[in-house]
Amino acid sequence: MSNEKSQELDRMQDELxxxxxxxxxxxxxxxxxxxxxxxxxxxxxxxxxxxxxEMFSRAFKKDLVSYSFIAPNFIGFAVFTLVPxxxxxxxAFMKWDGxxxxxxxxxxxxxxxxSDIFFQAALKNTIIYCIGTVxxxxxxxxxxxxxxxxxxxxxxxxxxLSFFPYVGSLVAVxxxxxxxxxxxxxxxxxxxxxxxxxxxxxxxxWFSGSLxxxxxxxxxxxxxxxxxxxxxxxxxxxxxxxxxxxxSLDGAGTWDRFxxxxxxxxxxxxxFVVVMLTINCFKIYDIAIMLAGGGSGELTTSATVLVYYIxxxxxxxxxxGYSSAVAMVLFLIVLVITIIQFAGEHIREQ
Amino acid sequence: xxxxxxxLILSATMITSLSACTKGGNPAPxxxxxxxxxxxxxxxxxxxxxxxxxxxxxxxxxDKESTSYWQAxxxxxxxxxPGATIEMVDLGSTDYMTVLATELSGSGSxxxxxxxxxxxxxxxxxxxxxxxxxxxxxxxxxxxxxxxxGVTDQVTVNGSLYELPFRNDFWVLFYxxxxxxxxxxxxxxxxxxxxxxxxxxxxxxxxxxxxxVYGAHYHTxxxxxxxxxxxxGKHTILDGSYEFFKPYxxxxxxxxxxxxCRKYTDLKTEGLHYSAAFSGGDVAMLNMGSWFIxxxxxxxxxxxxxxxxxxxxxxxKYPHADGVPAGSTLGTITGISVTTxxxxxxxxxxxxxxxxxxxxxxxxxxxxxxxxxxxxEALGLITGLDGFPTDDxxxxxxxxxxxxxxxxxxxxxSEINSALDSYHGSIMSGEMxxxxxxxxxxxxxxxIK
Numbered sequence: 082m083s084n085e086k087s088q089e090l091d092r093m094q095d096e097l098x099x100x101x102x103x104x105x106x107x108x109x110x111x112x113x114x115x116x117x118x119x120x121x122x123x124x125x126x127x128x129x130x131x132x133x134x135e136m137f138s139r140a141f142k143k144d145l146v147s148y149s150f151i152a153p154n155f156i157g158f159a160v161f162t163l164v165p166x167x168x169x170x171x172x173a174f175m176k177w178d179g180x181x182x183x184x185x186x187x188x189x190x191x192x193x194x195x196s197d198i199f200f201q202a203a204l205k206n207t208i209i210y211c212i213g214t215v216x217x218x219x220x221x222x223x224x225x226x227x228x229x230x231x232x233x234x235x236x237x238x239x240x241x242l243s244f245f246p247y248v249g250s251l252v253a254v255x256x257x258x259x260x261x262x263x264x265x266x267x268x269x270x271x272x273x274x275x276x277x278x279x280x281x282x283x284x285x286x287w288f289s290g291s292l293x294x295x296x297x298x299x300x301x302x303x304x305x306x307x308x309x310x311x312x313x314x315x316x317x318x319x320x321x322x323x324x325x326x327x328x329s330l331d332g333a334g335t336w337d338r339f340x341x342x343x344x345x346x347x348x349x350x351x352x353f354v355v356v357m358l359t360i361n362c363f364k365i366y367d368i369a370i371m372l373a374g375g376g377s378g379e380l381t382t383s384a385t386v387l388v389y390y391i392x393x394x395x396x397x398x399x400x401x402g403y404s405s406a407v408a409m410v411l412f413l414i415v416l417v418i419t420i421i422q423f424a425g426e427h428i429r430e431q
Numbered sequence: 432x433x434x435x436x437x438x439l440i441l442s443a444t445m446i447t448s449l450s451a452c453t454k455g456g457n458p459a460p461x462x463x464x465x466x467x468x469x470x471x472x473x474x475x476x477x478x479x480x481x482x483x484x485x486x487x488x489x490x491x492x493x494d495k496e497s498t499s500y501w502q503a504x505x506x507x508x509x510x511x512x513p514g515a516t517i518e519m520v521d522l523g524s525t526d527y528m529t530v531l532a533t534e535l536s537g538s539g540s541x542x543x544x545x546x547x548x549x550x551x552x553x554x555x556x557x558x559x560x561x562x563x564x565x566x567x568x569x570x571x572x573x574x575x576x577x578x579x580x581g582v583t584d585q586v587t588v589n590g591s592l593y594e595l596p597f598r599n600d601f602w603v604l605f606y607x608x609x610x611x612x613x614x615x616x617x618x619x620x621x622x623x624x625x626x627x628x629x630x631x632x633x634x635x636x637x638x639x640x641x642x643x644v645y646g647a648h649y650h651t652x653x654x655x656x657x658x659x660x661x662x663x664g665k666h667t668i669l670d671g672s673y674e675f676f677k678p679y680x681x682x683x684x685x686x687x688x689x690x691x692c693r694k695y696t697d698l699k700t701e702g703l704h705y706s707a708a709f710s711g712g713d714v715a716m717l718n719m720g721s722w723f724i725x726x727x728x729x730x731x732x733x734x735x736x737x738x739x740x741x742x743x744x745x746x747x748k749y750p751h752a753d754g755v756p757a758g759s760t761l762g763t764i765t766g767i768s769v770t771t772x773x774x775x776x777x778x779x780x781x782x783x784x785x786x787x788x789x790x791x792x793x794x795x796x797x798x799x800x801x802x803x804x805x806x807x808e809a810l811g812l813i814t815g816l817d818g819f820p821t822d823d824x825x826x827x828x829x830x831x832x833x834x835x836x837x838x839x840x841x842x843x844x845s846e847i848n849s850a851l852d853s854y855h856g857s858i859m860s861g862e863m864x865x866x867x868x869x870x871x872x873x874x875x876x877x878x879i880k
Contacts, residue, residue, distance in 0.1 A: 179536035180559035198875060199853070264696045282688075286696050289860035375651060375699040379849075381856035396529050398845050399555050 090131055097124050172405035179399055190406035200407060202382045203390040206294060207411075210386065211362040213298035218358055219351070222306040226313030227343065240314075244307035251304075255371035258300055262287035293373050293384045301368055305361075309354050316350030317343070352426050356419060363415050364388060387411045486778040487516040491531055491545040493524040499725075499798040500598075507794045508785050515778065528552025535561035535770060543773040544782055547594045547766035550586060550838040551845040557593050558842070562768040564591040568780050574788075578804045582764050585839040594766030595787035596803035598795060601831050602654075602761040604628075604750065605709060605717045605727075608743040610635065610644055619716060621748045621827050622757040625659065628716075628750035629682055635715040638690045646691045648714040649683055650705040651698050653855040654761060654837045655718060656683050661835050662759045663752050668851060669841045673872045680858055680865045695859035706730075712740025718749065720763060721829075725799040728818035745820040746828045758832030764803060843879050850875040 100121055104114060130138035137145075173190060177183040194200050229240050246254065262269050264286045273279040287296045324342045333341065344351075366388035373384035380389050387407065394404035492501045505517035520542070522530045527548050532555050534540055545562065547553045556562045569576065569592065576583050576592075582599065583592055604619060611618050616634050623631070632646030649655045659679040661667055666675045686692045693708065706726060709717045717723075727744060730736045749760040767786050769779040785791055792802030796809035799816050813819065814826045838844055851872055858868035 178559050179532075180561055196878060198871075198878070199850070259700050263700055265694060266697070286860065288700050289696050289856075290862040375702055377651070379852060379856070381853050381860070381862070383857065383862050385853075393849065396533065397849065399532060399559060 086131070090128060093124060093128055097121060097128070100124075169405045169408060172402050173409045174402070174406075176400075176402045179401055186402060190403045191410075193403060194407070194410070199382065199385065200390060203385045203387045204410075206383070206385060207363060207365065207387045209294055210297055210365055211359065213294070214301050214362050215355065215358045217298065217302045218306055218309060219354055221302055222309035222354070223313050223347075223351075225306060225310045226317055227339070229310070230314060230317045240310075243310055246304045247307040249304075251367055251371060254304065255300070255368070258296075258372065259288070262296065264288070288373050288384075289381070290383055296372060297365070297368055297384075300372060301362075301365070304368075305358075309358070312354055313347065313350060316347045320346045348429070352422070356422055359418055359422070360415055363411060366392070485514045485516070486775055487518055488543040488775070488779055488782055489518045489520060489541055490782075491522055491534070491542050492519050493522055493527045493546070493548070495519055495521040499729075500795055500800055503794050503798055504597075504786055504791060507790065508782055511790070512781070512785075515782070517782070524548075528555070532556060532559065532561070535559065535772070538772070540770065540772045542770050543775060543779040545768050545770055547768055549763070550836065550840055551848045553586060553594060553766065553768075554588075554840060554842065554844045556768070557588050560771055562593045563771045563776065564593055565595065565769065565780070565783070566591050568784075569595075572784060574784065580805070580834065582762065582803070582834060582836060585836045586764070586766070588840055594768040595783055596764040596766045597787040597791050598765035599801050599803040599805065599834075600720045600722045600763045600765075601801070601834055602718060602720050602749055603746045603828050604748070605719055605723065605744060605746055607709070607712065607715055607741055608745055609741075610712075610715045612743075614644070614715075618745065618824070619747045621824055623747070623750040624753050625679075625682065625750050626753075629686070632686060632691050632716060633689070636689070636691045643690075643713055645693060645708075645714045646716060647686060648692055648705065648708050648717045649695075650719065651695060651856075651859075653852050656680065656859070657851070657855060658761050658837060659750075659752075662749065662761070662833075663755050664759065664833060664835065667835070667839055668837075669839060669844070669847065671873065671876050673851075673869050673876075676869060676872075677865055680868075684859070684865070696861070699856075699860065710736040710741045712737070720761075721801050724813075724819070728799060728816060732818055745822055745825045747824055748828045748831075756832065758830065760831055760834060761837050762831075762834040763837050846879045847876050850879065 100117060103109065104117055104121070109117060126138040126140050129140065133139065172183075174185065174187060175183050176186045176189070225243055229236055229243070233239070261267050264270060264284065267287075269287075270284045273284060274281060285292055287293070320343065324346070325338060328338050328342055365386050369380060369384055369386050369389060370378050374380055380386070388411070391404050391408050391411070394400045394407060490505070492498075495501050501519055505519060508517060509515055522534070528551070531545060532552065534542065535545070535556065536559065540561075545556075547556070547562075553562075568574075574595070579596055579599075582596055586592065586594060586596075606619050608618065614635055614637075616631070619628070619631055635644060635646035637644040656679055657673075657676040658668070659682075660673075660675040683692065687694055693703070697703070698708075705717060705719055706723065708714050709719075709723075710727075710730070724746070727736070727741075731738050731742055736742070748757050751757050751759055767783050769776055769783055773779045787803060789804060789806075792804040792806065792809055793812075795802035796812040799813060801813065802809050810829060814829065819825070838848060841847065854863070854868045854872045854875070857863040857871070858865055863871065
């Protein structure tokens with residue numbers, strides 16, 4: 082290595098050391114510190130590259146190895162998920178039927194939603210469904226978890242039983258529900274008719290009209306509470322028994338113990354459960370199709386949901402632009418709600 | 432060792448999944464191209480045949496196994512056209528038009544000929560430029576459209592025709608003779624007004640527990656109820672104002688209330704198929720398309736339907752409104768089109784012409800299906816089938832005077848169709864009153880236009 086070059090490298094090394102000292106001294110903070118750190122990293126790479134005299138620095142090679150590990154997954158994700166997502170964003174401002182040329186339409190697609198009664202019905206139904214499902218699922222799964230965390234007889238069996246609906250195939254389970262709630266032959270309505278003397282023409286039509294959303298809510302609470310119960314159980318196991326012991330020494334009752342120990346200690350779990358529930362609820366499609374779709378899998382205005390409407394607009398009417406715009410609305414709703422939840426969690430933490 | 436086995440398994444799964452990808456998801460029903468051409472050339476060897484360049488046509492169809500005419504049409508064409516190979520691709524019937532539209536999107540399609548199942552799907556494909564206009568070829572080859580009894584006019588798009596029908600179904604009234612005999616009521620006739628039909632359905636109804644008989648049955652389709660309204664020839668579903676549906680909704684909902692027919696909500700919850708309802712032997716009359724005739728005949732012969740329950744059946748013409756002559760009914764055409772993506776448009780058109788022409792019609796009739804070109808000969812073939820009802824009224828029922836398509840062509844027919852479907856469900860399930868539902872239909876369709 083020439084003398085000149087090594088001198089330059091030494092000079093750079095000195096500069097680097099100076100910078101490091103500055104950072105370590107704690108004089109600079111915040112953004113400036115990150116900026117400096119980045120500069121240090123860059124310089125280190127350059128120095129090591131020049132010293133070794135090779136094309137790529139050692140750090141870069143190390144990075145390459147790490148990238149190669151995530152590459153198989155990331156390439157698949159990029160091709161099949163990332164690119165379509167970005168494309169869908171763009172499509173929301175365009176008009177396209179999948180074959181003819183794409184034309185730019187600006188915010189026309191979003192304006193159209195204002196007068197689209199089917200979109201509004203789908204949006205309303207989805208929101209009602211979420212408002213019903215999220216708190217109910219949370220309450221029921223928490224209640225189940227608290228009860229089944231106690232040393233009751235047959236705890237294992239009850240835990241398994243409450244997890245059963247989650248394991249069962251959706252198709253099979255909805256078929257059974259449809260039989261149970263069959264408007265004129267189902268045992269539920271038979272019970273109402275024979276025991277509670279509800280007149281025949283006033284028996285509830287579980288899968289149409291205003292009751293269809295109630296059926297959807299009840300069904301998903303029942304099907305998914307087992308899953309969230311398991312998450313809550315894990316949360317409950319993490320609470321130190323010392324806390325309960327101290328509370329009982331202070332003479333706290335069951336409710337007090339729940340209010341002052343269990344609930345606050347479960348805050349992180351509850352946060353996770355609520356976020357997952359909200360996202361999953363807005364995605365509702367399969368349950369609605371299976372329960373209210375009938376043989377043809379078509380949903381009437383009283384049961385239609387956003388994801389179904391997106392599918393219908395895209396693959397039945399071939400209005401891909403408008404369909405993407407509706408998908409964007411769904412995305413924004415979920416995003417905003419999740420951000421609010423995170424912000425709320427952040428505030429409570431402090 | 433263990434590791435090596437694991438690697439082998441992993442690479443095997445990857446290879447199979449990759450090869451499944453390249454096949455594009457429809458690997459199953461490809462006819463063996465190795466055998467067919469030789470068969471065809473053998474068959475044609477005796478007759479005067481000029482050597483033809485071998486051509487393979489890829490044809491989109493549905494339910495190959497359970498539908499008799501696909502193979503019969505392909506065989507018939509191959510026998511008379513040496514060198515031609517018809518390769519059928521089964522896309523399934525449930526969402527055939529959706530799958531087909533997806534297949535024909537973009538530029539990756541290699542279908543030459545596609546079957547068109549319904550008019551909304553046809554409208555989609557026309558707008559997507561996926562199927563080619565046939566006017567020039569129709570003119571050049573002198574195809575006589577008058578043979579199709581006017582139905583081609585109802586699917587003409589801006590003066591151009593993109594499909595030729597090869598199958599033409601129309602709605603009739605099926606009835607169970609045993610039930611009428613048991614009740615001592617005279618059979619329905621080929622000339623009934625809706626009042627007479629309603630009265631007859633009520634006469635046939637028995638609500639005693641355990642031996643219920645339903646006088647009528649309406650499938651959950653919109654067509655089965657509201658399209659009674661278009662039979663007077665004054666209205667179509669493209670009108671934009673749907674007050675003419677009202678009397679028929681009233682009739683059916685009143686029948687439902689009195690136990691004359693099964694409840695819509697029950698049918699919807701159970702997903703009960705009309706064939707299961709009629710073959711169960713407790714439905715006296717069922718309005719359904721003529722495609723059900725072939726199903727009845729073959730399923731009774733195979734023993735799938737219990738002949739003691741529904742073996743003694745007949746058909747009559749659709750009931751009609753006061754002042755309208757009998758014989759008007761609803762129709763559904765099945766068409767065949769040439770794709771815009773095909774590399775061999777001439778060969779594809781030749782196949783389309785053959786299937787929709789008289790030769791194709793003869794093949795259709797011989798399998799018990801109704802060809803779009805209805806000749807006395809074809810009619811004779813169907814009524815002469817073993818298992819077709821032997822009474823004269825049933826034969827006479829097949830003479831249609833006016834045929835109105837369930838869904839004629841319009842630019843937004845797909846959206847209009849889903850709006851009407853949706854509110855049909857709302858009215859039938861009692862979510863909306865008839866007036867509210869019709870008002871909502873009017874509003875929704877005017878918003879689409």
